[in-house]
Amino acid sequence: KNQVEQSPQSLIILEGKNCTLQCNYTVSPFSNLRWYKQDTGRGPVSLTIMTFSENTKSNGRYTATLDADTKQSSLHITASQLSDSASYICVVSATGAGKSTFGDGTTLTVKP
Amino acid sequence: DTGVSQDPRHKITKRGQNVTFRCDPISEHNRLYWYRQTLGQGPEFLTYFQNEAQLEKSRLLSDRFSAERPKGSFSTLEIQRTEQGDSAMYLCASTSTRGEGEKLFFGSGTQLSVL
Numbered sequence: 001k002n003q004v005e006q007s008p009q010s011l012i013i014l015e016g017k018n019c020t021l022q023c024n025y026t027v028s029p030f031s032n033l034r035w036y037k038q039d040t041g042r043g044p045v046s047l048t049i050m051t052f053s054e055n056t057k058s059n060g061r062y063t064a065t066l067d068a069d070t071k072q073s074s075l076h077i078t079a080s081q082l083s084d085s086a087s088y089i090c091v092v093s094a095t096g097a098g099k100s101t102f103g104d105g106t107t108l109t110v111k112p
Numbered sequence: 113d114t115g116v117s118q119d120p121r122h123k124i125t126k127r128g129q130n131v132t133f134r135c136d137p138i139s140e141h142n143r144l145y146w147y148r149q150t151l152g153q154g155p156e157f158l159t160y161f162q163n164e165a166q167l168e169k170s171r172l173l174s175d176r177f178s179a180e181r182p183k184g185s186f187s188t189l190e191i192q193r194t195e196q197g198d199s200a201m202y203l204c205a206s207t208s209t210r211g212e213g214e215k216l217f218f219g220s221g222t223q224l225s226v227l
Contacts, residue, residue, distance in 0.1 A: 004154075034215070043116070043203050043218030044155070089154050093214065098168050099145070100216075102154035 002027040004092050004103035012109045017080055021106045023073040023090030031095040035064050035075045038087040038105065047075070047088075080110045114138060118204050118219035125194055126227050132190045133222045137206030144187050145216065146179055147203040155203055161187060162209070194226045 004025045013019050032051045036044035048057045048064040056065045061078045077084055087105040117136045125131050137144050143162050147155035159169040163184040181187040191198055201223050205216040
């Protein structure tokens with residue numbers, strides 16, 4: 001069964017600090033992995049997309065890594081801001097599959 | 113605004129009533145998805161369309177749920193005889209299979225409360 005597990009479930013950090021969120025998956029055959037940011041009461045917004053051959057991708061202060069051998073990904077947020085407070089969802093797609101597998105997200109709270 | 117739009121944003125209904133939600137995807141996107149999301153959980157797949165064809169429907173989806181995309185553009189999701197357990201955020205997303213990595217663009221969702 002295709003699964004995506006994220007950790008930690010929730011995280012509280014101080015403004016300006018860095019943090020790393022984890023995603024482990026068992027989706028096969030792997031096609032791509034995406035990280036989304038979801039603000040409260042809004043739909044998710046894409047941050048990064050990575051395919052099998054990519055092991056790192058950046059989008060501003062967000063850097064995602066992918067280890068396709070261990071089936072792990074991480075999202076690193078640098079110099080956090082209050083606006084980074086949101087849920088971060090890892091989504092993995094299998095080749096030829098119409099739908100993707102979503103993790104339950106990590107809820108990040110950035111405090112001043 | 114060229115993003116995915118959903119209507120209504122909020123819906124409060126009494127148990128047993130029928131409700132219908134609408135989703136207008138990005139115009140050039142050929143795939144449209146419906147998801148359900150409850151607090152603290154990731155979006156749960158309900159169904160998806162490629163153009164007007166409904167290609168997959170979740171096995172977990174009760175027969176009270178039905179979705180249409182009659183002209184391959186907007187879509188509707190209907191829930192008949194609503195139950196309190198149907199209370200959730202209903203998200204619509206669209207993408208193009210001709211694009212890069214099938215990046216999903218989500219609407220802001222319809223928050224359903226069944227009393």
